[in-house]
Amino acid sequence: MRLPGSGARRIRPGAATGARRGRAGLAGLVVAGLVLALAGAWAYARGPRAGRAADAGPPHTTVEVSSGGCGRGWDEPVPGVQVFDLRNTSDRAAEAYLEDSRSHAVYGEVEGIGPGTTRSLTVRVGKGSYTFRCLLEDADAVTGPTVRVASGRGGPAAAPVTQHDLIPPALDYQKWIAGALEETVRLTGRLRDAVDRGDLAAARTAWLPAHEQYERLGAAYDAFGDADGRINGTDAGLPGGVHDPSFGGFHRIEYGLWHGEGARTLRAPAAALVREVTALRDDWAQARMDPAQLGLRAHEILENTVQFELTGRTDYGSGTNLATARANLDGTRAVLSRLRPLLASRHAAPDGLDRAVDRAANLLDGFRHGDRWTPLDRLTRLQRERADAVLGDLVERLASVATLCDPRRTS
Structure with a gap:
C-alpha cells in the first residue's frame, strides 16, 4: 500500500523513486475546509454565492474574520441551516471555527482564508450558544461575541483534538512498529536464504509473508523516509521500467520469482532488501513520527x-493484491486501536466503524484458500463489485477519523 504525502508513501516517495502515489485527498480537504460527517461537524468550504433569491437556499450571513472583529456580523440568529460567508479583513491568512461557547465543541471550520477573501461555511444551528474563533497566522486565537439561538436542533459537533492529545497514541504506535520491524527482518531473512539456496519454490512461498x-x-511509511521506496517501491517513473537498475525491493524480487529469473539474478536484490529492512529496524529507535499524521494515515x-x-x-506476477489489501486492513486496525480513546467521545458511530472494518476483513478472508489468494483477474464481476463497494465504503467512513484527529489550534 502507499500513502500520499509530501514524500510520504502510503505515503510513498515520488515517482522517481518508484513510488505509488502523490499526496492527495485528505490534505486537499483539510486545506479547503472539512467535512465532519459521521464523526463530527458538518462543514464545507466553497465560494460565496451572491445575488441569490431569499427562497433559493439557506440564509447567508457575512461574518468578519480578524483580530479586532472576529465574529462580527452575526446579529440576527435564527435556527436551521446557515451559510456564513467568512470575510478575512486582516492582512494574514486565517482559519475560523464555529464553536459551542461552553464546551468549545466544533460545529464547522474553514481553513486557508486568504487576506481580503471570503470563504463560506455551511452548518445547522439550533438552541444553544455559539461563538466564532478566529486564528490568524502567527497570532493568538481570538474569540468573538457569544450568539444565542433560542430554538431548533443544531447539527453535530466534536471536541477538537490537539497535538498533545495525539502524542500518547503515536508513541504507543511507534513501539508497535519496533516489534513489527523485528518480524519483518526475520521474514525477509527467510526469503533471502531461500534465494541463496537456489530454492525458488521456497522463495515464492516466503515472499508473501x-x-x-x-x-x-x-x-509509519512517512517516518521511513527514502528507505520505503527502496524496500517497497515500484518501477513507476524509472526509465528502464522493471529492468531499470534502480528497481529493487519486494517488487523487484516478486517480478523475478514469477517471471522465470534464476537465483543468481535475484541474490543481490534479496540481500539488498534484507540490508534495508535491518537498517530500518536498527535506526527506528531514533525515528520520530509526527503525531498529527496518525489520523490521516488511518x-x-x-x-x-x-x-x-x-x-x-x-x-x-504473484497475484497477491488481495493479500496485500488484507495486510493493509490489519495496519488500519493497528492505527484505529490507538486512536480509539480519542474517537470514543467524538465519532458519531465508533461501533459502526468497527463493524465496517470487520465486514471488509471477512470479505477479503473469503478470497484466501490456505496459503493461496485468488488473483484479481480470477474474481467474478460480482466479486469485484462487492470488493470495490465494501472497501470504498470503509474508506469514506475513515475520512471522518482523519478529520476528527486533525489537530486544531486552541490558542
Whole structure:
C-alpha cells in the first residue's frame, strides 16, 4: 500500500523513486475546509454565492474574520441551516471555527482564508450558544461575541483534538512498529536464504509473508523516509521500467520469482532488501513520527489500497493484491486501536466503524484458500463489485477519523 504525502508513501516517495502515489485527498480537504460527517461537524468550504433569491437556499450571513472583529456580523440568529460567508479583513491568512461557547465543541471550520477573501461555511444551528474563533497566522486565537439561538436542533459537533492529545497514541504506535520491524527482518531473512539456496519454490512461498508483514506498517511509511521506496517501491517513473537498475525491493524480487529469473539474478536484490529492512529496524529507535499524521494515515492506508491494490497496479506476477489489501486492513486496525480513546467521545458511530472494518476483513478472508489468494483477474464481476463497494465504503467512513484527529489550534 502507499500513502500520499509530501514524500510520504502510503505515503510513498515520488515517482522517481518508484513510488505509488502523490499526496492527495485528505490534505486537499483539510486545506479547503472539512467535512465532519459521521464523526463530527458538518462543514464545507466553497465560494460565496451572491445575488441569490431569499427562497433559493439557506440564509447567508457575512461574518468578519480578524483580530479586532472576529465574529462580527452575526446579529440576527435564527435556527436551521446557515451559510456564513467568512470575510478575512486582516492582512494574514486565517482559519475560523464555529464553536459551542461552553464546551468549545466544533460545529464547522474553514481553513486557508486568504487576506481580503471570503470563504463560506455551511452548518445547522439550533438552541444553544455559539461563538466564532478566529486564528490568524502567527497570532493568538481570538474569540468573538457569544450568539444565542433560542430554538431548533443544531447539527453535530466534536471536541477538537490537539497535538498533545495525539502524542500518547503515536508513541504507543511507534513501539508497535519496533516489534513489527523485528518480524519483518526475520521474514525477509527467510526469503533471502531461500534465494541463496537456489530454492525458488521456497522463495515464492516466503515472499508473501514477508511482504504482508511490511504492508502492515502503513502509518509509519512517512517516518521511513527514502528507505520505503527502496524496500517497497515500484518501477513507476524509472526509465528502464522493471529492468531499470534502480528497481529493487519486494517488487523487484516478486517480478523475478514469477517471471522465470534464476537465483543468481535475484541474490543481490534479496540481500539488498534484507540490508534495508535491518537498517530500518536498527535506526527506528531514533525515528520520530509526527503525531498529527496518525489520523490521516488511518484513512490513507486504505485509500491507497483501493487505488493501487484493487486495481492490480502493484502486481508484478504473484497475484497477491488481495493479500496485500488484507495486510493493509490489519495496519488500519493497528492505527484505529490507538486512536480509539480519542474517537470514543467524538465519532458519531465508533461501533459502526468497527463493524465496517470487520465486514471488509471477512470479505477479503473469503478470497484466501490456505496459503493461496485468488488473483484479481480470477474474481467474478460480482466479486469485484462487492470488493470495490465494501472497501470504498470503509474508506469514506475513515475520512471522518482523519478529520476528527486533525489537530486544531486552541490558542
